[in-house]
Amino acid sequence: MRLRSKHSSTAPTAPAAPQYPPRTSGDTAHGRHGSVAGAVAGAAVELRSVRRTYGRGDSTVHALRGIDLALPRGSFTAVMGPSGSGKSTFLQCAAGLDKPTTGTVHLGGADITGLSENKLTQLRRSRIGFIFQSFNLLPSLTVQQNVMLPQRLAGARPDRRRAAELLAQVGLEGYGKRRPGQLSGGQQQRVAIARALVTAPEVVFADEPTGALDTNTAREVLGLLRHAVDRLGATVVMVTHDPVAASFADRVLFLADGSLAGHLERPEPTEIADHMVALTTGTRPERVARAAA
Numbered sequence: 001m002r003l004r005s006k007h008s009s010t011a012p013t014a015p016a017a018p019q020y021p022p023r024t025s026g027d028t029a030h031g032r033h034g035s036v037a038g039a040v041a042g043a044a045v046e047l048r049s050v051r052r053t054y055g056r057g058d059s060t061v062h063a064l065r066g067i068d069l070a071l072p073r074g075s076f077t078a079v080m081g082p083s084g085s086g087k088s089t090f091l092q093c094a095a096g097l098d099k100p101t102t103g104t105v106h107l108g109g110a111d112i113t114g115l116s117e118n119k120l121t122q123l124r125r126s127r128i129g130f131i132f133q134s135f136n137l138l139p140s141l142t143v144q145q146n147v148m149l150p151q152r153l154a155g156a157r158p159d160r161r162r163a164a165e166l167l168a169q170v171g172l173e174g175y176g177k178r179r180p181g182q183l184s185g186g187q188q189q190r191v192a193i194a195r196a197l198v199t200a201p202e203v204v205f206a207d208e209p210t211g212a213l214d215t216n217t218a219r220e221v222l223g224l225l226r227h228a229v230d231r232l233g234a235t236v237v238m239v240t241h242d243p244v245a246a247s248f249a250d251r252v253l254f255l256a257d258g259s260l261a262g263h264l265e266r267p268e269p270t271e272i273a274d275h276m277v278a279l280t281t282g283t284r285p286e287r288v289a290r291a292a293a
């Protein structure tokens, strides 16, 4: 497994509302869902004017205050921001786990905002992959069965060959018959990555995937996510508090108080850390593009 070395790109920051250029190579291996009119071509996930409020009246909490962005297929995006800035709410709305109060979410070009709970469940099972801080593997199933679980849940025939291929991709060839309890934390997270990729989902959402891992193991897991994007054509959106983890992404989006508060292209960990400090102290570093409100 190859880990990415530090980034040297100093590409200028992109336009106000984060929107990657469409991929000229067209769709990746996962790009089986064509775009529909009105959606950004090549976008795996797109949020338009997404607001999410909790409660009413004086106690209303504005968790998201109008998020506009389009993330292309085959990209790796990190989402950062102070505690309470709306990262988890963003991830949940983008992944169809929660509904925006207003605004729309498109997945692979299709508007998912108005879907019924049943349809959303189906969609999450077949077109979205999840990776959690706590791995969330089923202890009673073998590694291979865990990897094939999303296929079973989606009603597809479990594909042992694909599971074995993915396990080999994450460096776990020959581990298929073990139980999760017989693996290290890093190995368990690799199984979770294989599981997240097994249905060739439109997007993989990762919530603090390295939060429970030591530094070296975290780097290995991040290298695998990078590999999934670069070699397997996956699209990854990852919430993290760690500037080193975020530096593995193509782009880092910052949230502050429910709004996009800038983004960095292929930044170094130090730049990311500087921006996080600036967000919490109210200063503004040089190389950050402010997102449109």
Ligand SMILES: Nc1ncnc2c1ncn2[C@@H]1O[C@H](COP(=O)(O)OP(=O)(O)OP(=O)(O)O)[C@@H](O)[C@H]1O
Pocket: 054, 055, 061, 062, 063, 081, 082, 083, 084, 085, 086, 087, 088, 089, 090
């Ligand atoms: N179910 C809820 N009911 C009321 N308020 C909520 C609910 N969930 C989140 N919030 C509020 O919405 C805001 C954004 O929360 P969110 O969990 O998205 O933040 P976060 O950036 O993920 O924070 P952290 O880094 O601590 O995980 C916070 O002010 C939070 O208190």
Ligand SMILES: [Mg+2]
Pocket: 087, 088, 089
């Ligand atoms: Mg959170």
